[in-house]
Amino acid sequence: MKKKVVSVLLVAAMGAFTLAGCGGTAAAGGAADAGATAATEAAAPAADANAGGEEEAAPTADVASEGEHELSVYAWDANFNIPALEAAAEAYKAVDPDFTLNIVTQSGSSDVEQAVTLAASAGDYSTLPDIVLFQDHYIQKFVADYPDAWQDLEGANINWDDFGAEKLSYSTIGGKHYGAPVDNGTAVFAYRTDILEECGYTIDDVTGITWERWLEIAKDVKDKTGMALLSMDHSGDDLPYMFMQAEGKSQWKDNTTPDLVGNETFKKIIEVIVQGAQDGTIILANSWSDYTDQTIVGDQVAGVMNGNWIIPTIEQVDANSGKWALTTLPTLDGGKEGYAANGGSSLYITANCTKPDLAKDFLAYTFGGGEGSMETYDNALKNGGVITTCISAGKSGVYQEGVDYFGGQAIYADIVANGANVPVVQQSDFHYNMRTLVGNAITNIINGANIDDEIASAQEQLEFEIAGSQN
């Protein structure tokens, strides 16, 4: 009998062992006894919780074997931020001819963010490169959760006043600067001027207006041409955040206190989005690929608003060259232009970097507004379309050139200028929780739920989630 128990256990364990690796879908256990099933079940979620990112072997950096003039960095976009890093490495050769930058390509920004989470969870930073590039919304939470994982940029020769204050507000924690800004997340509102003209409007008619007026124009455009005037990926809906920022307001009272209930500005913003969705003038797409491929590239919209990194997506349609123009966001009260930002990333030095002086000097000289910054940012713009938040670098000749796709408008200079006007608003570690819950609330309101109830329940769930991770 004892033997039987042992063998059942072993069979169960075998089942669990073979299946734990498959990520846990309908299990091909074979051994049809409860032991196997139970063990399988326990193993799979455990694997889910502890081992994410193991499935694909992402390229890693080997900091220990690096030379004295060598730095490694994680980045992810061969058409965007990697050309920017290559430009910086080239520029820094003027200071240190032996300098090499080992750029380790990841498949997406989430790979970098997960690499940080994994290294920090394991308490072993040796898997990280010297420098990592990731999205700005993560850094506050990362520094709070893993204070030992970072080396700040204090002492680097960077003139911080030369950067957009909004950009720096993410990476400045406890008065210390942690990140060297790379790209600019300033929001643009691009309109198809030919469609607007067809309906009797110009780009000036949609600049500095109220959202109420915008909804009227959008309805008119929809009736006359069948095109919507705005779209967004509703599975990660950034509209509420950007609309609020254009008002100079936040969805947060402080880092951990959401400000939704009783926030009149927020309620009005949600009403605008819901109204637009119901009129068919704002398309809330179900996924990122629907948003880019179908609504923007698929010519369903006559207006696009997002961080300026959306411009390459707009430019994918050759047939529409010369028909687009950029302007700013509407606001609730009108009479002024709305400035917002979304996305953008910065470079951070990890605890694993043994040459912090070299890393700091490199970042200061190139991305930090030093002597090499003009060359870095000019080439980053030319090769990758990366737009700087460095005000002095934005004054270079390359930035003043008109872009044919946008009817000769000097869009880069405009974006840098707008970037300086983006208001600093309260940020939070729980940005993405907020985004998900507000997005859910919008869906429910569109489907007929009461707006006040939905805002209240979003706030309640958010407070619940924040309390849970702070216990």
Next chain:
Amino acid sequence: MGGTQLKKSGMSVGAKQKAAGWGFLIVASAMIVVFSFWPMVSALITSFKTGSAANMKWADPVVFNYTRMFKDKVFMTSVGNTFLYLIIQVPIMLIVAILLAQLLNNKDLKLRGFFRTCIFLPCAVSLVSYSLIFRSLFATQGLINTILMNLHLINENINWLGQTGTARFVIILALVWRWTGYNMVFYLAGLQNIEYSVYEAAKIDGANGWKTFWHVTVPLLRPVIIMTFIMSINGTLQLFDESVNLTSGGPAGTTMTMSHYIYNNAFGTGVANFGYASAMSFFVFIIVAILAVINLKVGDTRD
């Protein structure tokens, strides 16, 4: 294994064989303990802790994560969603699978092998790819809407993945497509183990097709049916890829599964709440264990 060795060690042949058997088992068992059981124990310990990954501390009270999940509306919604898939999808899939198996077990059917392959083929498709294919099929400007429009069955494109009801329907449809053939193969194997003489006897006794199926085939297939049931319940409760890739849990979290929410808490939204995620994993584990035990008891015909 020669006699000389036997004399040296002084073990009988039986003892020798047993020792060799254990020798082989120990290597594999040790690996299982290290790679499978230890992470499970570790996850259990984690589930009693809170805080971010780098500085976790014991929860106060210790069962905080376990009591918390019952107050978490999003998690409760995801439990409801998962059970909805379970209750609707598993019976449909298993009934279709058993009927298909019955059809394809017919000796006189031509191109049997071809049909079997076709129905089994979806199982060879990766979960992520088929989810993405279903997503694009059911996109607002997707193939399904285009076909329905051209057939004049609908007047405007249906936002399949943007409404709760249709989004759940698409997930269930996708699951049935993906897993029916897989279960059919088990039934086919079971059917082939049933002696033809049993059917002959039934025929002689005057049983018609339905009676034969219900009173001969189903009872003889019972062990296989129970096995597919347990496996399907197990698989559905762990549903992840479809929820993440097909609908992203939307609209408004109404198609999100338990595993998806667990993932979101650990990695998805940058919260890194590993303690809570582990606790929810054990909740899933307990549910599966309970369901499997019930299933075995119900299916056990021994007195």
